[in-house]
Every structure is written in structure tokens, then in C-alpha cells.
Amino acid sequence: MNTTHTHFRLSHKIQDEAFDLSQASNxxxxxxxxxxxxxxxxxDLxxxxxxxxxxxxxxxxxxPVQVAEQxxxxxxxxxxxxxxxxxxxxxxxxxxxxxxxxxxxxxEAHKxxxxxxxxxxxxxxxxxxxHNHSGLEAVNxxxxxxxxxxxxxxxxxxxSVQLVHLTSSLIRSILHQVGRNESRQICAFVERNYVTVLIVSQSGLEFCNTFHYLSPEDFIYYIIFVMQEQKLNPEQESITVWGDITHDSTLFSTLQKYIRQVKFGKKPSDLEYSYKFHDLFEHRYFELYSLHLCE
Known part of the structure; x- marks a missing residue:
């Protein structure tokens, strides 16, 4: 397989020795x-x-056309x-x-x-x-x-291929992982130039939106804006983050500057992972793992 191309490169690959493509039907x-x-x-089911x-x-x-081509x-x-x-x-x-x-x-006729x-x-x-969220009684x-x-x-x-929106998998997985606690919790999934912010509580999902940012200043602006609109005090609250963000990144240090506590989320706990996944940061590839819960 060609792992490097003019427009893409294979940046990470893991394959358990026990897996073979002949097992695909399971x-x-x-x-x-x-x-x-x-x-x-x-x-492996x-x-x-x-x-x-x-x-x-x-x-x-x-x-999007270029993404499709790649x-x-x-x-x-x-x-x-x-x-x-x-x-x-x-x-x-x-x-x-x-x-x-x-x-x-x-x-359905008016979607x-x-x-x-x-x-x-x-x-x-x-x-x-x-996509129907039966647990939320909502449709994305x-x-x-x-x-x-x-x-x-x-x-x-x-x-047959099931297409879902990123937010559907995040909502399903975060509610499954965080649970419906009495306290309201703010979570963020970070992509390159995009951040999805969610607020969950005892009543379930209270807020979900995706914002396009071009700088760390944009990034923190949207998160603080959501917190203020939702009456959450950045100086008293904690935020849990997943995705393409690291401990030594500017985005992470910017979060720490404005929010009392910044925590990295963990991968879904009801699943097993090949030992080869153990070297990955727990908060990375959350969107992939979450697809397993998004039925």
C-alpha cells in the first residue's frame, strides 16, 4: 500500500497480530x-x-470535493x-x-x-x-x-454503509461515559480548526455546537462564550477535552489560562483495545472509538 502521496500521508498505523482480513465478516x-x-x-465483534x-x-x-478525492x-x-x-x-x-x-x-418529509x-x-x-438518538428522543x-x-x-x-454526523457519535459516547450527573459538565472535541462544544447534565444533553477557529484566540473565545451563555463560570468549572490536542500545545495552555481545570478525556471504557493501542493518548481517536456506540 502506498502510504505517502502528494496530498496525504499515513501518520499512524496499528494492527493486532491476531487480526486477519479473513475475519472481516465478524x-x-x-x-x-x-x-x-x-x-x-x-x-473484532x-x-x-x-x-x-x-x-x-x-x-x-x-x-469537501478534495477530501472525497483523497x-x-x-x-x-x-x-x-x-x-x-x-x-x-x-x-x-x-x-x-x-x-x-x-x-x-x-x-422525515421536512428534514x-x-x-x-x-x-x-x-x-x-x-x-x-x-440519525435517530433514541436515548435522547431527538433526531440529528x-x-x-x-x-x-x-x-x-x-x-x-x-x-450497506451507515453515515452519521460526528456530533452523533460524540453525544452518544460522552453521555455514555460521563453519565447524567447532577452537576453540569462542559466537554470539547478538538479538530484542526474546528471545536465541538457539548454541555451535559442530569437531564442529558443541554448544548452541542461546532465552531470554526483560525487561532488560539478564536478557539478560547468560542468556549468562553458558550460557558458564559450557559451560565458556567470559567474560574470555577472544569472542562474535559478529547481529540487533536496535546499537553504541550498552545490550545491546551490557552485553556489552562482561562478555565480552572482542564482534563483530558478517556476512551470508551466498555470496549477492549489491542495492547498496541496502549501507547496512544487516551483522548486521541475518540471519534473513531465512539462510532462503536453510535447505533
Missing amino acids: CNLYLSLGHKSVRAAVV NRNKFVVLEDFELLTVFT LQLIAADNPLFQVKNWKNIRVSVSNTHFTLVPETLYD EDYLRLHSQVNPQHDVVLS IFSVDVAIHDAVKEVFPEQ
């Missing part, structure tokens, strides 16, 4: 399509264990994408085009109308989909760029 394949990354993971992880960094990509190039000679008998394939898409609607008010209240929807460029309505939607279908032409 495994799930998960993909997360970010603005600057394509990531894949495999779960018999052992409820993550056994494969591949992380491709997209180097010169600026539009996905197809990565898939062209990657054995994971050649397999035709995965038990399930689940793909998360990251963008700012989503909205949550109470299940009792949701009408585009719901989304138009929050995002621009272009029928020529967007495919509008939905989101759009996927048609180029990405079609690329996923072309990569897996003979298999």
Missing part, C-alpha cells in the same frame, strides 16, 4: 472523515476489541477498503451543518426544512440525512457534501 469497519484527515478502525487503526493526514486539502485515492490500494464482507460499516462526517430536533416533532433554519442547504451540493439532521457521499458509495459499492 468485524465492523469505522471511518471518520474530517476536514484534514481520513481515519479507519476495525473492531467476537472479542469486542479494537484491533486496527489507520490515520491518514490530508496535506493539501481545502474543500478518500478514493487512499481506498484504491488499501486492503481494508477492498474487503467486501464487513459485518457493518459506519462512517462519520465532520462539518458545521447539523441540527437536533425533538423526535416528537420530526417529520431539509429543519436544517435550512440553521445551515445553508444546496440541493445540488448537499445530501441531507438523519445533517448534510453531507454530495462528493463525499458519492465517494463513500463508490468505495463500498456492494455494502
Whole structure:
């Protein structure tokens, strides 16, 4: 497999020695399509264990069409994408085009109308989909760029693929992990130039939104803005973070400057992970692990 290309490079790869592609019929394949990354993971369902992880960094990509093109190039000679008998394939898409609607008010025939209240929807460029959160009694309505939607279908032409929004997997996993405590808790999932902020409490999910940032100042502005709007005092609260952020990053030091306590989140605890995953930071690849909980 070609691991380096003009527009992408394989930055991390893990594969358990006990895994073989002949076991695919008893495994799930998960993909997360970010603005600057394509990531894949495999779960052995018999052992409820993550056994494969591949992380491709997209180097010169600026539009969804380019992400779609790089996905197809990565898939062209990657054995994971050649397999035709995965038990399930689940793909998360990251963008700012989503909205949550109470299940009792949701009408499938009007999902585009719901989304138009929050995002621009272009029928020529967007495919509008939905995901039901039964535990929340809510429906996540989101759009996927048609180029990405079609690329996923072309990569897996003979298999059923479940497309979900990144926020659906985050909501499901964070509520599962944090639980419904009496105290309100603020959480953040960090991507390159994007941050998703969530607030959960005893009543469940109270807030979820994704913001585009270009600098550490933008980054902290959105988080503090949300805290103030939600009547959370940064000087008294703690925040839990996952994703592409490290202890020695400017983003982390900026958080520490404004918020009393900054904690790194952990990976979902009800799953097993190959020993080869133990060297990874617990808060990394949370979006991939969370897809296992997002049914």
C-alpha cells in the first residue's frame, strides 16, 4: 500500500497480530472523515476489541470535493477498503451543518426544512440525512457534501454503509461515559480548526455546537462564550477535552489560562483495545472509538 502521496500521508498505523482480513465478516469497519484527515478502525465483534487503526493526514486539502478525492485515492490500494464482507460499516462526517430536533416533532418529509433554519442547504451540493438518538428522543439532521457521499458509495459499492454526523457519535459516547450527573459538565472535541462544544447534565444533553477557529484566540473565545451563555463560570468549572490536542500545545495552555481545570478525556471504557493501542493518548481517536456506540 502506498502510504505517502502528494496530498496525504499515513501518520499512524496499528494492527493486532491476531487480526486477519479473513475475519472481516465478524468485524465492523469505522471511518471518520474530517476536514484534514481520513481515519479507519476495525473492531473484532467476537472479542469486542479494537484491533486496527489507520490515520491518514490530508496535506493539501481545502474543500469537501478534495477530501472525497483523497478518500478514493487512499481506498484504491488499501486492503481494508477492498474487503467486501464487513459485518457493518459506519462512517462519520465532520462539518458545521447539523441540527437536533425533538423526535416528537420530526417529520422525515421536512428534514431539509429543519436544517435550512440553521445551515445553508444546496440541493445540488448537499445530501441531507438523519440519525435517530433514541436515548435522547431527538433526531440529528445533517448534510453531507454530495462528493463525499458519492465517494463513500463508490468505495463500498456492494455494502450497506451507515453515515452519521460526528456530533452523533460524540453525544452518544460522552453521555455514555460521563453519565447524567447532577452537576453540569462542559466537554470539547478538538479538530484542526474546528471545536465541538457539548454541555451535559442530569437531564442529558443541554448544548452541542461546532465552531470554526483560525487561532488560539478564536478557539478560547468560542468556549468562553458558550460557558458564559450557559451560565458556567470559567474560574470555577472544569472542562474535559478529547481529540487533536496535546499537553504541550498552545490550545491546551490557552485553556489552562482561562478555565480552572482542564482534563483530558478517556476512551470508551466498555470496549477492549489491542495492547498496541496502549501507547496512544487516551483522548486521541475518540471519534473513531465512539462510532462503536453510535447505533
